Amino acid sequence: MPSNILPVFSLLVGTLFIFLGNGLQGLLLPVRGTHEGYSNEVLGLLGTSWAAGFVIGCFVAPQVVRRTGHIRAFSGFGAVICMNVLVTGIFVDDVAWLVLRAVTGFCTAGTSMIIESWLNERSTNESRGAIFSLYIAITLMGVVGGQVIVGMVDVTTPLLFMICGILYCFAILPTTLSKAQSPQPLKRVKLDLRALYRNSPISFVGILMIGMANGAYGTLGAVFAAQAGLGQKMIAAMVSITIFAGAVMQFPAGRLSDRMDRRHVLAGLSLVSAVAGLAVVLFHPMHVYAVIALVAVYGAAANALYPIAVAHANDFAAPEEFVKVSGGLLLLYGIGTIIGPTLGGPVMTHFGPHALFAVTAVAHLAVAGYAIIRSRQRAAPATADKDLYTTAPTAAAQLATPESVMLDPRAPSEGQPSRR
Structure with a gap:
């Protein structure tokens, strides 16, 4: 394994499990909702509520990270996502699902920001391109892998919700047990x-x-x-x-x-x-x-x-x-x-x-x-x-979150001139 990947290997493993859970949950809910007879409007709002929570999280979640630190915030966001997916399997109700989905979107923004900022800080100008490409590959493999799981298990049972919760628990472990120093506070970007x-x-x-x-x-x-x-x-x-x-x-x-x-x-x-x-x-x-x-x-x-x-x-x-x-x-x-x-x-x-x-x-x-x-x-x-x-x-x-922009190999590092 290239030496520039080793410092972020455990974080990338956690990323894989996060996106396995995201892919599984993202497909499970509309399929199960269709089986339950939810209207198309409600099923569409599942995506709307998640996206709305994610966008809000991009603005609010960094404040949580700045107050509690990356590791604690990541564990907290991951725990809430895990609890949400388990509660979603217990309470099969359209209104409850919409609320829970928005909370999941909010917390997903937080976990993604932490992962991306951590990867960016551990990368250099020479390794950023390789790390960014590997990060993209892992997100895609995770989402597709999670969706494939849906085709293997009966969606009418609570089992897939439990599997999804287990995946999110695995995602928390690498960063929680890591001895690596937390990255610097998330960067603020003023949009125009x-x-x-x-x-x-x-x-x-x-x-x-x-x-x-x-x-x-x-x-x-x-x-x-x-x-x-x-x-x-x-x-x-x-x-x-x-x-x-x-x-x-x-x-x-x-x-x-x-x-x-x-x-x-x-x-x-x-x-x-x-x-x-x-x-x-x-x-x-x-x-x-x-x-x-x-x-x-x-x-x-x-x-x-x-x-x-x-x-x-x-x-x-x-x-x-x-x-x-x-x-x-x-x-x-x-x-x-x-x-x-x-x-x-x-x-x-x-x-x-x-x-x-x-x-x-x-x-x-x-x-x-x-x-x-x-x-x-x-x-x-x-x-x-x-x-x-x-x-x-x-x-x-x-x-993606604004922090993923800093991981992009086109983004100049702090104190470094742009390559353009």
């Missing part, structure tokens, strides 16, 4: 959304729309699959392959955006996402493997959009503005993930489960259209002036 829009209108609007589409599918994709007649194992496979395809697609899409106008790549990928989604809407009923194939194409294109939009915004930003720009885009993405499932649930109720992809198609068509318009109003930067493209965990897994 007006300046962000002036910097890159397409990134501003695009990230908001991408968040809406990803939030709608991330929350209601399993509900669509269940109502479309897919079995429990096929639901887990469909949701997982979306993330896997998106992870694979980020690299070729990112490299392509390095060689041409990123807005054209955004438009092209958005159109592919929209066409794949509309095909699901227009040509149902279809064979289950045809549905999964189209959803895989959808996931590959849709989940590659976020990091390209971030890279485009940074193409026009000064080096010292990188953290502020990326933090603002994360906030916009979070707002989008609140809006998406809130709209998607009622649309599915009135027009059927396949209408979920009509919602995502509208968002992706808006991105494509605005990207084309902006490409005619502002010249693309020269290839040599473009910011370094890098993948981002938000694109294929879930929301």
